[in-house]
Amino acid sequence: MRIVKYILRRIGFMAVTLLGVSIIAFALVRIAPGNPVELLLPEDATEEQINAMEERMGLNDPVLVQYFKYIGQVLKGDLGYSYRLNKSVSQLIAERLLQTAKLAVITLVWSTIFAIVLGILAGINRGKGIDVFSMMFSLVGQSVAPVWLALMMILLFSVKLGWLPTNGSSGWQCMIMPSLCNGLAQAVLVARLTRTGMADVLSEDYITATRARGISKMKVYSKYALKNALLPVVTIIGARIGHLLAGSAVIESIFVWPGMGQLLTQAIGQRDLQLVQSLLLVSAFMISLANLLVDILYTFVDPRIQLT
Amino acid sequence: MSFKIFFRRAKKSTFLKLGICGFLILLMLLFIAYPLMPYDWAGIDFANKNLAPFKDMKHIFGCDSLGRDILTRCLYGGRISLLLSISVVVFSVVIGTLLGLTAGMFGGWADIIIMRITEIVMSVPGLMLALCVVAVLGVNFTNLIIVMLITSWTGYCRLVRGQVMAIRNSEYVKASTVLGAKRFSIMVKQILPNCVTPIIIQASQNLGSVILMESGMSYLGCGVPLPTPAWGSMISDGRQYLTVAPWITIVPGIFLMFTVLSFNFLGDGLRDCLDPKNKN
Numbered sequence: 001m002r003i004v005k006y007i008l009r010r011i012g013f014m015a016v017t018l019l020g021v022s023i024i025a026f027a028l029v030r031i032a033p034g035n036p037v038e039l040l041l042p043e044d045a046t047e048e049q050i051n052a053m054e055e056r057m058g059l060n061d062p063v064l065v066q067y068f069k070y071i072g073q074v075l076k077g078d079l080g081y082s083y084r085l086n087k088s089v090s091q092l093i094a095e096r097l098l099q100t101a102k103l104a105v106i107t108l109v110w111s112t113i114f115a116i117v118l119g120i121l122a123g124i125n126r127g128k129g130i131d132v133f134s135m136m137f138s139l140v141g142q143s144v145a146p147v148w149l150a151l152m153m154i155l156l157f158s159v160k161l162g163w164l165p166t167n168g169s170s171g172w173q174c175m176i177m178p179s180l181c182n183g184l185a186q187a188v189l190v191a192r193l194t195r196t197g198m199a200d201v202l203s204e205d206y207i208t209a210t211r212a213r214g215i216s217k218m219k220v221y222s223k224y225a226l227k228n229a230l231l232p233v234v235t236i237i238g239a240r241i242g243h244l245l246a247g248s249a250v251i252e253s254i255f256v257w258p259g260m261g262q263l264l265t266q267a268i269g270q271r272d273l274q275l276v277q278s279l280l281l282v283s284a285f286m287i288s289l290a291n292l293l294v295d296i297l298y299t300f301v302d303p304r305i306q307l308t
Numbered sequence: 309m310s311f312k313i314f315f316r317r318a319k320k321s322t323f324l325k326l327g328i329c330g331f332l333i334l335l336m337l338l339f340i341a342y343p344l345m346p347y348d349w350a351g352i353d354f355a356n357k358n359l360a361p362f363k364d365m366k367h368i369f370g371c372d373s374l375g376r377d378i379l380t381r382c383l384y385g386g387r388i389s390l391l392l393s394i395s396v397v398v399f400s401v402v403i404g405t406l407l408g409l410t411a412g413m414f415g416g417w418a419d420i421i422i423m424r425i426t427e428i429v430m431s432v433p434g435l436m437l438a439l440c441v442v443a444v445l446g447v448n449f450t451n452l453i454i455v456m457l458i459t460s461w462t463g464y465c466r467l468v469r470g471q472v473m474a475i476r477n478s479e480y481v482k483a484s485t486v487l488g489a490k491r492f493s494i495m496v497k498q499i500l501p502n503c504v505t506p507i508i509i510q511a512s513q514n515l516g517s518v519i520l521m522e523s524g525m526s527y528l529g530c531g532v533p534l535p536t537p538a539w540g541s542m543i544s545d546g547r548q549y550l551t552v553a554p555w556i557t558i559v560p561g562i563f564l565m566f567t568v569l570s571f572n573f574l575g576d577g578l579r580d581c582l583d584p585k586n587k588n
Contacts (some may be wrong), residue, residue, distance in 0.1 A: 013427070020428035025440070031443045139576075143516065143568040145523035148543050148561035155554050245434045264436055265528055268443045276440065284431040290341040291431075 007296055014288045018281065022074070025280040026067050029273045040083055057273075059082060070277065079282070080274030082267075089278045092263065097282075099246065100252070100259035104244035111183035112190060112237060116230070119194025123229065124221060126199055134191055136242055141188035148243045150254045167256035178255045182248055186240055190233055197297040199230035231302055235294050242290030246283035317581040324577025327512075338386045347377040361555050372546065372556045382563050385537030389564070392449070393518035396456045397511050398433070403457070404464025405500075405507065411465070412472025413495050423469070426462040432496065434459040437525055442530040449532060456518055467510060471503045484505025505582045513575035516568035523564065539564040 037053045045053075054060050058069060060101045073080060079089040122134035157177065158166040201207065202225055210220050247260030256262070260279065267275040318324050341519075361370040371380040411422040429437065438455045445451040475481060476499070484494050523540030525531045527547075532538035533544065539560045546556030 013424070016424055017427045020424065021432060023429065028440045028444055029526065032440075033446070138402070138566075139569060139572055142572050143565050145520050145540070145543065145561060145568075146396050147523045147527045147540070148564065151547055151550060151557050152561070155550055155557075159551055177447075181410050243433055245437065249435050249439065250527050254529060261436070265439065268439055280432055280436065280440065283433060283436060284428075287433070288427075288431045 003299060006299070010292050010295065014292055017288055018284055019283040022071060022107070022277070022281055023067070025277045026070065029271075029276045030063065032271065036271040037274055053083075067085055070274070074278070074281065079278040082272050082275045084267075084270050084272040084275070092275065093260070093278065093282055096247075096258060096260045097264045099257065100247040100261070101245060103175060103182065103247075103257065103259060104241070106175055107183040107186065107244060108237070108241065110179065111187040113185040115190035116194050116233065118187075119191040120198055120221075120226070120229075122191070122195040123198025123202065131195070138188045138192050141184050146181050146182070146185070146248075147250055147254065149184065150177065150251060153177045153180065154254075155175075167254075174255070174257075178251050178257050181251045181254075186244075189236060189240075190242050193233050193236055194229065198225060201225045201229045219241060231298075234301070236296060238294030238297070239291055242283075242287030245286045245290075309321065309415075314581055317579075319420050321577045321580045323573045324581055325568050327572075327574030327577045330566065331574060334386070334567055334570060338383055338390065341383065347380040352376060361559070367378055369559045370553070370555045372542075372549075372553070378542075378556065378559050381537040381542060382539070382560050385542055385560065386563060386567070387568070388449075388532060388536060388538040389519050389522060389540070392456075392522060392532070393515045395453050396460060397514050399453070399457050400461040400514065401464055401507060403509055404461040405468050407461070407502065408465040408468025408503075409472060409495060412469040412476065413499070419469075419498060422465065426465050427461065429462050434521065435528075438521070438525060439528060439530060442525070447530055447533050449536075452522070452530075452532060455525075455530075459521075460514060460518065463510060463514070463520045464507060467506055468503050468518070472477050472505060475502050509575055509579045509582065512571055512578055516571035516575075519564060519568055519571075531548060539567075 019098070037050055037057065037059065041049055041053060051060075058066055070080065077090075079093065081088055082092060085092060118130075118134045118137070122131040125131055154166050154177070157164040159220050164173050164176055165171075207220060207225055210224055211217070245260070247262070247264075249261035251257070252259045252262040253265055260283065264276065264279045266272075267279060325559060369382070372378055372381070407422050411419040438459055441455045441458060442451065445454065481494060481498055484498060489497075519539065522531055522538060523543055526538065526540035527544040531541045531544070542560035543564070546553070546560075548582050549556050
């Protein structure tokens, strides 16, 4: 029963958070300078045309009315209409989310496998070569600017070697560089956590006791240590899924990947009100949902967690 | 923690030594190495347009598309990047700590409201929120500080609140309450000192992450406005010349990497030395 109460409470908090995001997003796009209507119409548009357009977009209503209309729409599942791109926002986001999700899945798979293997090896062999390598990898990986890394990769793999295309979204070759850039930060985080987790668990008494009973090293590592060492790693990966699905504006812009992040930068530049609002809302929804699911999962996986 | 223990640990921590050395070298390069930066950072000189590094020893790292000396711009730009990251971190620490203390000490509605606000900010990817706020405020240096502040105070707030919650019910705080200490004096004398260590550790890493974020924002046209050099804006400025003059992009990126690396060393080193749970 407590778990149900906990979940309901968390869902309530999530609703409040999303409401807050919607208010902030709505306010931001309306305070921003520049008239969205004038950007839509040709320069020689008459007063009447501008008025008609404002009427159509609902910009003549009082601000509060506009907000509640928008929220009413969203609750019905309609994210609005982009007058700039002449498409419904839901459709635009669905298209872009698919592209970002493709990238996110690949990024998640390689970075998780690579980082967990590296972290486990480093945690088991503390102070040895592989540990030093993993430490250097994390420190350098944390210190490189993603923009710079992306440009350096383009310089090396596209300009000098000509192996990979600089941009585009067709074919698997186009996904290599963006997913490497996106996944680096992720891999660093996971590798560090796995290493500390593994090292901490291995110094616990129960591991020593298991070893003393004559159980082989491999079995101790894989059966007794790994499960506990990976607990915090699961949280971090889960929490990052939401962020990965929201897309990275920088990486997507550099590699011209038609995803969520790139759509947002475009939408802000073009003062596309409903698109910006809905993009922020959808991103916030995915991130909060991922966090919520991880927390709920965690209460089942880790019996030590006390529900509050 | 006594300084004696700190120094004993500091002597053993390679990370801390590397971090401090890196930081000092950086400060020297940026603020007293005038012989290395004899040129005007905005001085245009078309004779040296896209000059390659090491060709002319007067311009060791070459020149950019307007013939400006890259080393001079990197060192001058470093001051700007450093000023930006230090301002953002200092303001974030102050705001985050105050709000975190309030939430943790007073609980109730204050806690609920402050924590919901941090959740709202954290549920939107930092760069996305920053882009939207920049669109409202416009691009300039002060606004850049404000925008990054908005995304980075939440970490300190949650950290301090967590710390307060953990200490609030400890026996020595209860003892002070029984002895008649006021809530405010408990907050300042008993609880705040316990937050200092984790804050210092987080702040030293945050210094690097602000510089990284600036590079991302510059690429999207929301960084330190041109022609003022900052590492991020220099990197993205060089992208058009990536094929003809890649050094315009490479050099500031290396400066940036070493700076962030030394901040990260500093953060890891401080963690090793300051963490009371660390027994070595």
